[in-house]
Amino acid sequence: MTSLGRSLARAELLIKEPPSKVGARPGTTIAKVTFQFNPNRLSLTKTTEWRRKPSRMARASAMPEFVGSGPRSLSFEMFLDATAKHDNSVEEQVEQLMKACVPTAKSISSKKPASPWVQFDWGKAKTTSFDGVLSSLSVSYTLFDVDGTPLRATCSLAIEEAAVDASGQNPTSGSRDVSRTHQVVAGDSLPQIAWREYGDATAWRLIAEANDIDDPLQLVPGSELLVPAFGESTASTVDGVR
Structure with missing residues (x-):
């Protein structure tokens, strides 16, 4: 209990099965990591993206055009300590966190490998x-202990928002059921484009398949990408047909 008579809320990191298909919600919670010590700082970032078309004849800078809003990003530190027990609990918790960076067994068995989704809860x-x-x-x-076992660790984590909004609209308020084109600008990535168009950063594979892109990191500024209709693309992906 705190000095005000209220119970101390412990921060938790929920690790969930990834969505079974694009646009779906994450699955069941497969693990829960409870913080030994609540973080003393949380850094939350939300970005917006603007585009300017320069003109050699203009005396002032061109009016910016709103492109879309980016996902939230949350970063924080988790402190682990096992000096009271001198066991391997620090490494066990680190291994649990590292599992959130690799595909789950269920997603691999369904031939749709994806890492878990996570949620910070406090x-x-x-x-x-x-x-x-x-x-x-x-x-x-x-x-470290005398035998080399880690007894203390500081874990720095960053979470990027990946959820689809409940209204079924993307962050720029356009319909997800209409195909469109997108002109690539410097700094673009397929997850960013998928977030703006579908409201789901994990849907970047739909755009990659529609444009025969093998390397999602190699986008050429100035080129145009076909952004397929969300519903049609999802159905094709589920059926295994392009």
Whole structure:
């Protein structure tokens, strides 16, 4: 209990099965990591994207055109300590976190390999609690037992929002059921485009398949991509037909 007579809420990281198909919600919770010590800082980022078309004859900069909003990104640190027990609980928790970065057994067996989705949950906080994917994990071991077993570690995690909004509209308020084209600009990535068009960053494979893209990181600025209708593309992917 705290000095105000209220129970202390413990931060948790929920690890869930990835969605069974594009546009679906994540599956059941397969693991829950409870923080030993609540984080003392949470960094929440939300971006918007604007595009300007430069003109050599213009005396002032061109008016920016709103392209779309990006997903939320949450970063924080998790401190692990086993000095009271001198066991291998620190490494066990690190291994559990690392499993959130690799495909689940269920997704592999269904021939749709995907890493788990995660959700940071801490009491009544809402802006920092959303479905996403673990975009980065860094672990620093800072104390060891006489036999080399890590006794303390600081884990730095970053979660990127990946959920589809309930209205069925993408963040730029356009319909997901109409095919369109997108002109690639510097800094574009397929997950970013999928987020803007579908509201689901994990739907980038639909765009890659529609444009025969083998390497999603090699996008050429100025080129045009076909962004297929969401419903039609999802059905084709599920049926295994392009």
